[in-house]
Amino acid sequence: MEQNNQNLPAWDLSDLYSGIDDPQIEKDLERYRRENEAFAAKYKGKLAGLSAAEFYQLLQEIEERRKYASKLGEFAYLNMVTQMKNKEAMALYQNISEKMTDYSKPTIFFTLEINQLPQSKIDEWLSDEKLAFYRPFITRLRKFKDYELSEAVEEVLHEKSITSSDAWVRLYEETSSRLVYTVDGKEYNDAEISKLLLDKDPKVREKAGKEINRVSKENAPLFSFIYNMIIKDKAIEDVKRGFKMPISARNLAENVPDETVKALAETVRSRYADIAHRFYKLKAKWLGVDKIQYWDRNAPLPFCDDVTYSWDESVKIVLNAYKEFSPKLYETATDFFNKNWIDVPPRDGKRSGAFCSGGSASSHPYLLLNFVGKQNDVLTLAHELGHGCHHQLRRENGDLNEFSRMTSEEIASVFGEMMTFQSLLKQQTDDKAKLCLIAGKVNDMINTAIRQIAFHFFESRAHEERKNGELSEDRLGELWLEEMRQSLGDYVVVDDNSRYIWLQVGHFFFLPFYVYAYSFADCLVNSLYKVSRDGEVKDFPEKYLHLLSQTAIGDYNEIFKPFGLDVNSPAFWNKGLDLISEYIDELERLDKKVFG
Numbered sequence: 001m002e003q004n005n006q007n008l009p010a011w012d013l014s015d016l017y018s019g020i021d022d023p024q025i026e027k028d029l030e031r032y033r034r035e036n037e038a039f040a041a042k043y044k045g046k047l048a049g050l051s052a053a054e055f056y057q058l059l060q061e062i063e064e065r066r067k068y069a070s071k072l073g074e075f076a077y078l079n080m081v082t083q084m085k086n087k088e089a090m091a092l093y094q095n096i097s098e099k100m101t102d103y104s105k106p107t108i109f110f111t112l113e114i115n116q117l118p119q120s121k122i123d124e125w126l127s128d129e130k131l132a133f134y135r136p137f138i139t140r141l142r143k144f145k146d147y148e149l150s151e152a153v154e155e156v157l158h159e160k161s162i163t164s165s166d167a168w169v170r171l172y173e174e175t176s177s178r179l180v181y182t183v184d185g186k187e188y189n190d191a192e193i194s195k196l197l198l199d200k201d202p203k204v205r206e207k208a209g210k211e212i213n214r215v216s217k218e219n220a221p222l223f224s225f226i227y228n229m230i231i232k233d234k235a236i237e238d239v240k241r242g243f244k245m246p247i248s249a250r251n252l253a254e255n256v257p258d259e260t261v262k263a264l265a266e267t268v269r270s271r272y273a274d275i276a277h278r279f280y281k282l283k284a285k286w287l288g289v290d291k292i293q294y295w296d297r298n299a300p301l302p303f304c305d306d307v308t309y310s311w312d313e314s315v316k317i318v319l320n321a322y323k324e325f326s327p328k329l330y331e332t333a334t335d336f337f338n339k340n341w342i343d344v345p346p347r348d349g350k351r352s353g354a355f356c357s358g359g360s361a362s363s364h365p366y367l368l369l370n371f372v373g374k375q376n377d378v379l380t381l382a383h384e385l386g387h388g389c390h391h392q393l394r395r396e397n398g399d400l401n402e403f404s405r406m407t408s409e410e411i412a413s414v415f416g417e418m419m420t421f422q423s424l425l426k427q428q429t430d431d432k433a434k435l436c437l438i439a440g441k442v443n444d445m446i447n448t449a450i451r452q453i454a455f456h457f458f459e460s461r462a463h464e465e466r467k468n469g470e471l472s473e474d475r476l477g478e479l480w481l482e483e484m485r486q487s488l489g490d491y492v493v494v495d496d497n498s499r500y501i502w503l504q505v506g507h508f509f510f511l512p513f514y515v516y517a518y519s520f521a522d523c524l525v526n527s528l529y530k531v532s533r534d535g536e537v538k539d540f541p542e543k544y545l546h547l548l549s550q551t552a553i554g555d556y557n558e559i560f561k562p563f564g565l566d567v568n569s570p571a572f573w574n575k576g577l578d579l580i581s582e583y584i585d586e587l588e589r590l591d592k593k594v595f596g
């Protein structure tokens with residue numbers, strides 16, 4: 001198999017620029033500087049007097065500028081990530097990023113000025129037929145208007161953020177990145193030690209698990225202090241702005257009502273036992289223990305073999321899965337392979353992991369992989385390709401209307417993974433191999449759909465209790481253990497050996513109330529997938545592709561209606577959770593067949 005995975009394709013960035021020496025790069029940078037300045041000279045202080053036609057012209061100018069600006073940024077970034085040891089590539093990225101931030105400064109007035117206009121002016125503009133196209137963009141700009149403070153206060157908040165919120169996040173990140181973990185005399189960083197938790201040897205996993213908690217405990221006084229400051233800092237601002245709850249600002253940014261998130265969180269919690277507890281009971285049996293240790297939740301199963309795939313096989317599996325679902329989606333997907341938009345092999349100096357470059361609506365994205373032929377690599381290809389197709393299907397919305405909405409950004413990717421997972425499963429005739437495949441999938445689903453909600457309850461309680469004063473390191477530990485016990489159940493040991501793990505969850509610090517979005521996205525896709533699989537809706541593929549084109553600009557209450565789904569109802573979330581529960585039923589059946 002190994003020899004098949006040599007000479008894997010690299011991406012061809014010439015759709016952006018011909019190379020690092022392309023003279024067009026300098027020209028575009030200069031154009032960007034000039035046009036931003038001209039824009040400010042032409043429009044600053046004059047928005048209120050613009051007619052609909054003039055405002056339309058203005059938006060077109062912004063959109064045009066974004067097109068080549070994002071090309072510059074994207075090229076610099078993509079050119080760098082495959083060769084991080086190349087000084088020239090690094091310097092180009094640094095240089096372009098700095099210049100673009102600098103050059104865009106004259107246009108900062110735009111958002112502020114728009115938000116000072118009376119609603120009547122906005123309505124007048126929006127009643128114009130051509131301008132109505134930009135309604136999603138204009139509405140998004142105005143969304144925070146009611147929560148804005150006076151210009152003077154905004155200015156102080158902005159400047160002081162360097163020494164308040166931003167400073168705490170920076171202290172958290174810098175301290176975390178310096179943490180050193182030691183196992184058997186060998187030193188590890190963050191990423192390295194978490195890999196040990198996936199080791200086949202339970203002794204290694206135990207040492208790593210205990211070491212992560214030990215180091216966390218050692219740093220708990222500082223991290224507890226930082227967390228208290230971050231929560232308080234946010235609360236001060238939230239109250240001044242008039243947000244009802246600590247979570248409200250995040251929900252507004254996501255364009256999701258508070259009630260929808262509440263319905264999700266509570267529904268997931270009501271399924272802890274049926275899903276997580278039941279799965280960990282099985283997993284304990286498979287690992288040959290009465291209860292699994294906290295750090296063994298993601299441990300590999302001792303009887304599962306590693307399966308490998310060649311690149312060509314993987315492409316075939318994924319594309320066939322896409323084709324079976326929808327020929328149109330397949331067509332969209334094939335471009336990525338035929339036109340060399342994917343960088344496939346791992347290389348020295350290449351960034352790890354995988355991603356789909358967002359870029360601009362006016363151009364196609366690129367996919368970065370580090371393919372070594374593991375089963376997970378096949379699913380990762382399906383995932384990133386899903387992102388890529390999702391981007392392609394949204395291009396008609398234009399650059400200004402499009403934006404990245406965490407709660408639906410993962411629909412196409414997770415759906416693509418699911419289709420591929422199903423075809424892998426179909427190909428599998430051996431019961432043990434089937435069990436391994438499904439167990440891996442369920443393990444991931446629980447980490448996303450269930451665990452992130454346990455995180456959500458932890459942070460919700462921390463923010464709530466902080467209103468009455470600082471939370472001690474002890475109290476934070478207690479809240480953590482309570483939420484972990486509830487979600488993991490009786491077959492997972494939750495004790496002092498995992499008391500300090502909360503401070504490893506970076507999102508609590510740098511993006512409060514973000515974690516639920518993972519569960520939101522996963523449950524949403526599972527619900528959709530179930531509707532599709534069970535044939536509940538006529539012409540599902542066409543409706544689904546239309547949905548993908550609307551995820552950023554549509555209202556969730558509207559865009560899921562064609563599927564008979566209502567995001568505010570527990571029934572919607574339960575549908576997705578039922579899918580995971582069904583897989584666990586299947587695991588129980590297979591377990592009996594294989595192990596008796």
Ligand SMILES: [Zn+2]
Pocket residue numbers: 383387410413
């Ligand atoms: Zn993704």
